[in-house]
Amino acid sequence: MILDMGKENSVSQLGLIARQNALTSMNLEIYAGNDGETWNLIGKYFFDGSIKTEQMVPVKACDARWLRIYIPSLGSGSSVGHLAELYVYGTDK
Numbered sequence: 001m002i003l004d005m006g007k008e009n010s011v012s013q014l015g016l017i018a019r020q021n022a023l024t025s026m027n028l029e030i031y032a033g034n035d036g037e038t039w040n041l042i043g044k045y046f047f048d049g050s051i052k053t054e055q056m057v058p059v060k061a062c063d064a065r066w067l068r069i070y071i072p073s074l075g076s077g078s079s080v081g082h083l084a085e086l087y088v089y090g091t092d093k
Contacts, residue, residue: 015087025075032064
């Protein structure tokens, strides 16, 4: 998943919410960049699909316009990964 925030922002953490009808857990890698092509790893997180409230994802604080969430592996028995909501926390620049 790639998110263009439209302009550079200071990013301090992410909030993720699982779909209510799914239990998929997954390992996530979070990347940030300013051009949509060059990426810097800012965090890794195990997303537990059984938790239906917002999961706060710590990341290395950075300034970025673009965010990419990569799923290198899914939980046992899963063939797809999915999220219901994504929140970006930080400050406008």
